[in-house]
Amino acid sequence: MKLTFLGTGNSAQMPVYNCDCVACARARSDVRHARLPCSALLQGNDGQC
Numbered sequence: 307m308k309l310t311f312l313g314t315g316n317s318a319q320m321p322v323y324n325c326d327c328v329a330c331a332r333a334r335s336d337v338r339h340a341r342l343p344c345s346a347l348l349q350g351n352d353g354q355c
């Protein structure tokens with residue numbers, strides 16, 4: 307069984323619209339620091355859910 311986190315952000319995601327904090331500025335300049343809405347993919351041993 308495999309659990310993959312697809313997103314780990316809150317409902318506002320990252321970067322937050324119109325926010326000037328350091329974390330949001332970093333997420334805007336480097337997409338690797340951006341966070342999508344919280345979601346996950348769970349796969350069974352045969353590759354299906």
Ligand SMILES: [Zn+2]
Nearest residue numbers: 322325327330
């Ligand atoms: Zn922010």
